[in-house]
Amino acid sequence: MLFDFTDATGAQLRHACRDGACPGPTPGFARGFVQANLVILPRDWAFEFLLFCQRNPKPCPVLDVTEPGDPEAKLVAPGSDLRTDLPSYRVWKNGELVEEPHSVGHVWRADLVSFVIGCSFTFENALLAAGVPVRHIEQNRNVPMFDTNIPCQPAGRFSGHLVVSMRPLLPRLAVKATQICCRFPLAHGAPVHVGNPDAIGIRDINKPDYGDAVDVRTGELPVFWACGVTPQAALARAKPPFAITHKPGHMFLTDLKDTDLEGE
């Protein structure tokens, strides 16, 4: 990391990205500010994607949706420019990743609608603050994520299975984590499964489909949360002619505080 962005505000981090001064990934940056997943689609795919999110709110908690062509996330980050304010992007054509640029002004179109979607970093901060350890942070790894056999509710051309993230916890801390995460429905909310990985179609807990494996220690239960990779998996399957997302781990920093997402 070029600078220590831990104590930056969301706006400061966005400006650093805009100036090319923030390489990402962003975990731990602008601590306390809500980080978000980003999906950008042409207007004629926007209704079906919003409907997919509405039908699958645990993996796809929508925080903001822009007007077509407008690169500003007016509700969650006034003054932002979604074309420049993330450290890294992914550009997709027909479901294939074609480019990982640091800005997307060169491929921007007047018909693009941007979806800002809640992220587990919000509840991880709340877990840490409550004394619930987060293994992949302790081990300085990316969170382990798995494909499951839990079907998403399809919407138009979007469909697929739920992707989950996993954090191992002692049973009493699994209960405490559930209580805490219930307060954050816009950051994936309560876990979707606790215990036996096989019950949701996960064959090997030590071989995540995305991210890194972490230690699951004696007496701990694997606890599974709906994951923001789910919409990207649905996108890769739907194969829209054009799409932009954030590069995993290189999130959009909003002006919202984690505590703003508490409650209904």
Place this chain on the structure above:
Amino acid sequence: MLFDFTDATGAQLRHACRDGACPGPTPGFARGFVQANLVILPRDWAFEFLLFCQRNPKPCPVLDVTEPGDPEAKLVAPGSDLRTDLPSYRVWKNGELVEEPHSVGHVWRADLVSFVIGCSFTFENALLAAGVPVRHIEQNRNVPMFDTNIPCQPAGRFSGHLVVSMRPLLPRLAVKATQICCRFPLAHGAPVHVGNPDAIGIRDINKPDYGDAVDVRTGELPVFWACGVTPQAALARAKPPFAITHKPGHMFLTDLKDTDLEGE
């Protein structure tokens, strides 16, 4: 009421409507089943309306959205036919009410998208079950509803102010009602205001803009909830060329139980 529909299921009530045997209004019908508001719009207005609901989840909690042209609410009422299964409808042209038919097959179009939206009857049942009295039910009146000065988040062509419903409660019961309603974010959730009506732009608590006035007794606070009339007000303002809604009080009965809406 021609028959006693209190103990009917949601499906039985829909079939009675389909057979022309249920005149409505529906309060008290199929008790325990979720009743819902209905908004039907052409496909090219659907994204902006869904976005309006997403940005204003307290007045517009979306329970189901159909595929264009499909009259079945597959998620909340499999086998339903939204063209026939409500007791009464309103047909709108350019924001003007033009007809109040008992079915809408004669105006149905292949491009219509239907939005099924949560309703306060769900939390009223929970209040009554918990011993919290509901004045307009006691007084056998419609719930009093008021326009406020609280702006909705606009979305495309949809905008307007929040409409609220009001129930007078003793302070300790206002607290209890808040605790109960928090559990039902898909049925308008926690109150949006308690006490001084003037603070949210309501001049006379005895003159509701919709529904009936109810007694507010000594020591009681007026308690205000986001109301499902809000999207209809936004619709009247946006003036889409064509729209269908339920007739107020003549709701769509789903297969969901009130308890299904508890939680996140």
